[in-house]
Amino acid sequence: MLSESSPLGEFDLIQRFFKTGALAMRSNSDHTISLGIGDDCALLKPISGEEIAITSDMLVEGRHFFSNANPALLGRKALAVNLSDLAAMGARPLGFTLAIALPQPDPIWLEAFSKGLFAMANAFSCPLIGGDTTAGPLTISITAFGSIPTGKAIRRSGAKPGEDIWVSGTTGDARLTLAALRHEIAISEADLRHIEHRMHDPIPRVDLGYRLRNIASAALDVSDGLLGDLQHLLNQSQVSAEIFLERIPKSSILKKQAEDIQNQFAACGGDDYEICFTAPVAQRHVIEAISKDLNLPITRIGQTIEMNNSQATVRLFKTDGSLIGDTEAATYLKSFDHFAS
Amino acid sequence: MLSESSPLGEFDLIQRFFKTGALAMRSNSDHTISLGIGDDCALLKPISGEEIAITSDMLVEGRHFFSNANPALLGRKALAVNLSDLAAMGARPLGFTLAIALPQPDPIWLEAFSKGLFAMANAFSCPLIGGDTTAGPLTISITAFGSIPTGKAIRRSGAKPGEDIWVSGTTGDARLTLAALRHEIAISEADLRHIEHRMHDPIPRVDLGYRLRNIASAALDVSDGLLGDLQHLLNQSQVSAEIFLERIPKSSILKKQAEDIQNQFAACGGDDYEICFTAPVAQRHVIEAISKDLNLPITRIGQTIEMNNSQATVRLFKTDGSLIGDTEAATYLKSFDHFAS
Numbered sequence: 171m172l173s174e175s176s177p178l179g180e181f182d183l184i185q186r187f188f189k190t191g192a193l194a195m196r197s198n199s200d201h202t203i204s205l206g207i208g209d210d211c212a213l214l215k216p217i218s219g220e221e222i223a224i225t226s227d228m229l230v231e232g233r234h235f236f237s238n239a240n241p242a243l244l245g246r247k248a249l250a251v252n253l254s255d256l257a258a259m260g261a262r263p264l265g266f267t268l269a270i271a272l273p274q275p276d277p278i279w280l281e282a283f284s285k286g287l288f289a290m291a292n293a294f295s296c297p298l299i300g301g302d303t304t305a306g307p308l309t310i311s312i313t314a315f316g317s318i319p320t321g322k323a324i325r326r327s328g329a330k331p332g333e334d335i336w337v338s339g340t341t342g343d344a345r346l347t348l349a350a351l352r353h354e355i356a357i358s359e360a361d362l363r364h365i366e367h368r369m370h371d372p373i374p375r376v377d378l379g380y381r382l383r384n385i386a387s388a389a390l391d392v393s394d395g396l397l398g399d400l401q402h403l404l405n406q407s408q409v410s411a412e413i414f415l416e417r418i419p420k421s422s423i424l425k426k427q428a429e430d431i432q433n434q435f436a437a438c439g440g441d442d443y444e445i446c447f448t449a450p451v452a453q454r455h456v457i458e459a460i461s462k463d464l465n466l467p468i469t470r471i472g473q474t475i476e477m478n479n480s481q482a483t484v485r486l487f488k489t490d491g492s493l494i495g496d497t498e499a500a501t502y503l504k505s506f507d508h509f510a511s
Numbered sequence: 512m513l514s515e516s517s518p519l520g521e522f523d524l525i526q527r528f529f530k531t532g533a534l535a536m537r538s539n540s541d542h543t544i545s546l547g548i549g550d551d552c553a554l555l556k557p558i559s560g561e562e563i564a565i566t567s568d569m570l571v572e573g574r575h576f577f578s579n580a581n582p583a584l585l586g587r588k589a590l591a592v593n594l595s596d597l598a599a600m601g602a603r604p605l606g607f608t609l610a611i612a613l614p615q616p617d618p619i620w621l622e623a624f625s626k627g628l629f630a631m632a633n634a635f636s637c638p639l640i641g642g643d644t645t646a647g648p649l650t651i652s653i654t655a656f657g658s659i660p661t662g663k664a665i666r667r668s669g670a671k672p673g674e675d676i677w678v679s680g681t682t683g684d685a686r687l688t689l690a691a692l693r694h695e696i697a698i699s700e701a702d703l704r705h706i707e708h709r710m711h712d713p714i715p716r717v718d719l720g721y722r723l724r725n726i727a728s729a730a731l732d733v734s735d736g737l738l739g740d741l742q743h744l745l746n747q748s749q750v751s752a753e754i755f756l757e758r759i760p761k762s763s764i765l766k767k768q769a770e771d772i773q774n775q776f777a778a779c780g781g782d783d784y785e786i787c788f789t790a791p792v793a794q795r796h797v798i799e800a801i802s803k804d805l806n807l808p809i810t811r812i813g814q815t816i817e818m819n820n821s822q823a824t825v826r827l828f829k830t831d832g833s834l835i836g837d838t839e840a841a842t843y844l845k846s847f848d849h850f851a852s
Contacts, residue, residue: 208747209667210599210731211564211657216557223552224640226654228610230647258551269569269610269652299565302652306571311610311643311652313567316552326550390551406549 183275183303187284188268203265203299212300214264214315222264223316223323225255231308241279243370244310245286250374251393252314253294254443257379258391260324261316263296269313271306294376322383329388329407329448331476336457338375338444338468340419341396342432343368345439355431361423372443378468381460382447389447395438397484397503400446404474404482407448411482413472415502416489437502448474524616524644528625529609544606544640553641555605555656563605564657564664566596572649582620584711585651586627591715592734593655594635595784598720599732601665602657604637610654612647635717663724670729670748670789672817677798679716679785679809681760682737683773684709686780696772702764713784719809722801723788730788736779738825738844741787745815745823748789752823754813756843757830778843789815 189207205213216222229248231237249266256263268287272280291297296314347369349355350362375391382389388407392399396418404411418436425432449457454470461468477483484503486494494502530548546554557563570589572578590607597604609628613621632638637655688710690696691703716732723730729748733740737759745752759777766773790798795811802809818824825844827835835843 205664205666210596211566211602211664213600213659213664214563214565215661216561216563218559220557222555222557222563224555224608224654224656225552226608226610226641226643226652228612228643228645228647228650228652230612230645230650233612233645233647255551259554261552267565267567267654269567269654271569271571271574271650300567302567302569304569304571304574306569306574306650307648309569309571309612309647309650309652311567311569311650313565313608313610313654315565318554320556323546323552323554325546 183280187280188298188301203297207298207300212265212267214299217317219320220317221320221323223256223259223261223318224313225252226311226313227251227255228309228311240370241282242286245283246290246371248310248312249287249290249296249314250372251443252312253290253296253374253376254372254391254393256314256316257374257376258324258389258445259316259318260322260379260383260389261318262380263294263376264315264317265297265299266291266312266314268298268301269311270301271304271309273305273308294374318383324379324382324386324389324447326388326390326403326406329403329409329474331409331474333387333448333450333474334454334470335400335411335413335446335448335472335474336468336470337392337396337419337446338378338466339442340421340424340436340467341392341442341444342424342435342439343421344372344441345435346424346427348441349435355427357423357426361426365421365423369441372441374443375445375466377464378445378460378466381464382445385453385456386447386449389445392442392444392446393440395440395504396442396446397437401482401484401503403446403448404484407474408477408482409474410477411472411474411484413484413486414489415486415494417469417471419467419469433502438504524621528621529639529642544638548639548641553606553608555640558658560661561658562661562664564597564600564602564659565654566593567652567654568592568596569650569652581711582623583627586624587631587712589651589653590628590631590637590655591713592784593653594631594637594715594717595713595732595734597655597657598715598717599665599730599786600657600659601663601720601724601730602659603721604635604717605656605658606638606640607632607653607655609639609642610652611642612645612650614646614649635715659724665720665723665727665730665788667729667731667744667747670744670750670815672750672815674728674789674791674815675795675811676741676752676754676787676789676813676815677809677811678733678737678760678787679719679807680783681762681765681777681808682733682783682785683765683776683780684762685713685782686776687765687768689782696768698764702767706762706764710782713782715784716786716807718805719786719801719807722805723786726794726797727788727790730786733783733785733787734781736781736845737783737787738778742823742825742844744787744789745825748815749818749823750815751818752813752815752825754825754827755830756827756835758810758812760808760810774843779845
């Protein structure tokens with residue numbers, strides 16, 4: 171049906187909320203986008219000598235966010251989680267496509283969502299270059315593109331035995347926020363206000379990823395829990411790890427919780443969007459300088475070691491050097507599985 | 512939760528159905544994919560002197576396909592509709608990402624879906640390079656990438672007045688299939704068998720798009736109805752069109768229907784995945800030769816003219832040259848709107 175017969179048709183929708191914002195951004199770009207929204211395809215002009223990093227994330231209502239989620243924050247987060255993947259490779263953002271299914275075209279919701287989305291896009295110079303809108307259960311699928319000099323991407327597979335393992339920021343606060351919202355854990359209103367942005371409005375570590383080119387040997391973004399995600403890096407690099415559980419960086423608010431909650435949330439809470447990486451010992455001073463420059467804590471939580479029996483494993487230690495037993499360790503090594511109930 | 516605690520976890524799922532097929536294809540590629548599934552991002556090495564064409568399409572259960580849709584055909588179609596967008600720009604497929612939400616990880620469904628998906632991917636040398644899987648209402652979001660020499664993409668905006676308007680293949684059979692399945696129109700079982708692939712298993716016109724580089728002045732893929740889609744091309748090119756309604760190419764099976772049904776389905780049926788394009792009159796012989804080479808009908812349905820009052824419009828004519836009145840014409844000019852009920 172033509173758009174005139176429905177209060178807000180698909181083409182109006184694209185025009186009103188997405189194309190306008192996308193066009194406004196193109197003038198700020200460095201001309202790598204030669205054609206944006208409005209044709210069969212967008213056209214991206216690659217930077218000579220650079221590769222394109224590509225990542226896709228899909229967010230589903232009721233699974234990744236609550237039905238009553240603030241649409242502006244949701245717009246920010248939908249892009250942020252993709253920028254976090256670009257950051258983990260050391261890529262500079264170039265642009266993104268948005269495919270979105272909406273139960274109905276609600277102008278108030280869409281205005282807030284697109285405002286949040288474009289605020290995040292502007293903050294990281296990452297314009298919307300194309301996409302698709304359709305009716306359906308609320309689902310947001312973003313594919314983001316970054317640029318990185320050929321061969322310089324920080325892969326998961328580059329770690330060697332005897333290197334340091336680092337993580338940016340703190341982990342566990344998004345999980346603590348979720349626990350508080352679910353009334354599983356009681357924290358003060360003031361404390362909740364202080365940490366809830368970690369769940370609702372994560373900041374991708376794009377500057378850190380960029381600075382880690384040529385320094386980190388391997389990296390990934392922490393989205394499904396620190397130690398579970400680290401396991402993927404270890405598998406691809408074919409190394410094992412020794413981690414000092416209590417060194418995993420936690421916020422002062424998480425530190426108010428019982429020790430087992432602290433450790434569990436920080437080790438496998440999920441939704442952290444920090445960068446976990448490995449680097450040669452010789453890079454310690456450089457990494458500490460980057461931490462200072464970016465005003466972002468970067469904490470050394472352990473080291474890589476040779477594998478035993480061709481199995482990449484994580485061994486957990488207490489600060490006094492004693493090994494944590496298998497049963498206790500298993501509770502910290504779980505990774506989030508989107509199909510587990 | 513770890514994958515071992517659920518019958519088929521997210522990581523198993525990616526590994527079992529998608530990574531294996533993706534890796535099998537990489538050996539066939541020309542090394543433009545330097546890193547596929549399994550890291551934070553895929554890495555695409557651009558071809559020197561070429562741009563990257565990017566398109567996203569989202570398919571939602573109950574909206575774009577029936578709940579009981581054959582998963583193998585659905586896998587084929589999900590990629591085909593994106594390849595059709597690449598074809599309309601004249602781009603050669605490079606690869607794609609898949610973000611998919613599934614109500615549950617059903618191995619039988621997934622095996623059939625991935626088989627169909629990879630069959631289409633192989634047919635057009637377009638490997639899966641990354642993506643995301645999650646739980647949620649069945650939603651398939653593919654972003655596909657193509658390569659095209661810089662400046663050679665066939666845009667919607669390049670048509671000039673006095674050019675021919677062409678369309679490939681025939682249109683209306685997907686709409687006729689839908690009408691038959693909905694029991695709105697009675698057609699024989701044999702006829703349905705003959706045309707239903709047009710709805711369930713469209714073939715993207717990738718070879719045609721490639722051959723139209725340097726020949727077509729503007730093009731788009733016909734997915735929401737021929738004349739409605741043509742309107743987008745006209746708007747972007749700032750030209751009007753004169754179309755001979757009866758010249759729109761129809762299958763012999765559609766031609767068995769009453770004339771108004773024929774015209775309506777062919778003009779605005781949707782789901783056709785043909786290419787509509789404009790070209791200078793001087794290119795007629797070249798286009799006829801391409802049609803012969805590809806064994807694909809390409810039909811001249813009208814011409815572009817100067818706009819009147821800065822409005823890009825479509826005027827419809829009968830074969831005898833008489834203008835079709837506005838009221839009748841309006842029924843052929845509707846475009847599919849995903850938010851109309």
